[in-house]
Amino acid sequence: MTPVLVYGAYGHTGRFVVDELRERGFEAVPSGRNPAKLPGGRTASVDDPASLDRALEGVAAVINCAGPFAETALPVARAAIRAGVPYVDVAAEIEANLDTLGLTADTAVVPAMAFxxxxxxxxxxxxxxxxxxxxxxxxxxxxxxxxxxxxxxxxxxxxxxxxxxxxxxxxxxxxxxxxxxxxxxxxxxxxxxxxxxxxxxxxxxxxxxxxxxxxxxxxxxxxxxxxxxxxxxxxxxxxxxxxxxxxxxxxxxxxxxxxxxxxDIYAVSAPLAVEAVDRLLTGRTKVQGVATAGEVFDAADFLRALAPRIAVERP
Ligand SMILES: NC(=O)c1ccc[n+]([C@@H]2O[C@H](COP(=O)([O-])OP(=O)(O)OC[C@H]3O[C@@H](n4cnc5c(N)ncnc54)[C@H](OP(=O)(O)O)[C@@H]3O)[C@@H](O)[C@H]2O)c1
CATH class of the missing domain: 3.30.360.10 (Dihydrodipicolinate Reductase; domain 2)
Structure with a gap:
């Protein structure tokens, strides 16, 4: 099973993402800052890059669900870049999205991969x-x-x-x-x-x-x-x-x-983020590095894969 780290795993959205990964046959590796809420998971703090590096050991990708992303997006994305694995987040904060899109990386960094x-x-x-x-x-x-x-x-x-x-x-x-x-x-x-x-x-x-x-x-x-x-x-x-x-x-x-x-705008963010990781890990991408959903994926094909939870039509 392919291990995927979920940072902010015990939050409302993080829990949907963990379930979605497991349903799709990935190994969800829960992570976050509070060990009491993470039995068996990997504790890591955005103030401690070494703890993020340890949390990322051996995983194939990271999905960051810990917001406000003003604090978490750059440290977690940088740790993913150091580890050489794709980074995806569900941030809907314009300023944090801009921060992340300002990074340079060879590995995939895809912010706002959510509703x-x-x-x-x-x-x-x-x-x-x-x-x-x-x-x-x-x-x-x-x-x-x-x-x-x-x-x-x-x-x-x-x-x-x-x-x-x-x-x-x-x-x-x-x-x-x-x-x-x-x-x-x-x-x-x-x-x-x-x-x-x-x-x-x-x-x-x-x-x-x-x-x-x-x-x-x-x-x-x-x-x-x-x-x-x-x-x-x-x-x-x-x-x-x-x-x-x-x-x-x-x-x-x-x-x-x-x-x-x-x-459910929170629940459907899980298939969006996990479908993204699946495509990043199987090379179904148009560009490499830092990019948004429409830039990196075949949009029409991606949208078809979301059915029936997100039903798309062209009236
Ligand atoms: N783009 C979208 O459509 C979309 C969809 C869903 C969610 N989101 C965004 O995702 C974020 C999380 O939403 P949620 O519904 O899951 O909220 P939530 O249930 O309140 O959970 C927030 C999570 O973030 C963690 N967290 C916050 N600050 C942190 C920090 N500095 N370091 C480490 N962990 C931190 C919290 O951990 P503690 O309990 O330890 O504080 C908790 O696990 C929000 O910013 C939300 O706007 C966006």
Whole structure:
């Protein structure tokens, strides 16, 4: 069995990733900073590179699920690079994603390989299908709710601090930091969701992953207003949400659309991350080194492999 280290293995998402690896015939090697929560696992701290090197001994790849990634992404990715094995994380923090994408490596380093960041990158890349450039990419998230985990809330806080409370969007070919309020509008999702109020320019990791490798002028994410309000009033994560990710790409007056549906944005991040590791370890890649999902994988083929947990259609 191929051993894969899961850093942050006892977190909400880490547990899904451990289960997914085992179901797919990998040996999941749990790791994290708290030995009390890791019976039989490998304790390692991001402040102690030697402990990370020991945790990585003999494994074939690492999936980092420990967020906020502002603290964990670079130390764990650097340890993977030292060990010469692929690194994948589920970070949805724009600043941490940028840090990771700024590394240089011969081995694969793939940040944001999860629901936010990775999935929309695969969808937009598949929708572009042969186009070399686009004017606009729109990524609309229709969530039936959003009960975030403590890790998500902490990541959001850290990200806002890192950008001095500003919001960020991708417009005119660059990231732009702004002080004004998020625009509100309506997005017409495919049925049965239909028209819904959304917050536009809701900063998602997609504004980093997509323009990293696709020539696009504007990348805009939208999130259903109900989900934004639930996120703001968050308590315990009690229920899994249904999701629709509606991606529209436009170039020179032409439009293409692709839609993904499923349930539980945390649980589906596990098949995304594990499918990535499987492909990295079996050489099913387009590029080497540091890259995002749509850049490194055959997007349409990757999306097909996610069925039935993520069902993709082109309406
Ligand atoms: N891109 C996406 O769509 C997506 C999907 C799922 C999750 N995520 C992100 O993944 C992260 C984890 O989410 P979660 O739902 O699993 O949250 P969670 O249940 O709160 O778990 C967070 C985990 O991270 C660990 N951790 C935090 N800071 C650490 C540090 N400095 N060193 C070592 N371990 C640390 C925690 O360990 P302790 O208990 O020891 O603190 C815990 O195991 C969040 O940042 C979340 O936003 C993103």
């Amino acid at each position: 936010f960041g990775g999935l929309a990158d695969l969808l937009a890349t598949a929708a572009m299908d042969g186009w070399t450039a686009a004017d606009e990419v729109h990524v609309a998230y229709g969530l039936s709710g959003w009960h975030p985990t403590p890790g998500t809330l902490a990541a959001g806080r850290v990200s806002r601090e890192r950008r001095d409370g500003k919001r960020v969007r991708y417009a005119g070919g660059r990231l732009e930091y702004r002080d004004d309020a998020l625009p509100r509008r309506e997005w017409v999702f495919p049925e049965p969701l239909g028209p819904r109020p959304v917050f536009g320019e809701f900063s998602m990791a997609d504004i980093v992953t997509i323009p990293r490798h696709l020539r696009v002028r504007d990348v805009t994410s939208y999130l259903t207003a109900d989900a934004v309000q639930e996120l703001a009033a968050a308590g315990e994560r009690e229920a899994a949400e249904e999701f629709v990710v509606d991606v529209v790409v436009r170039a020179g007056g032409e439009e293409r659309r692709i839609v993904a549906r499923g349930k």
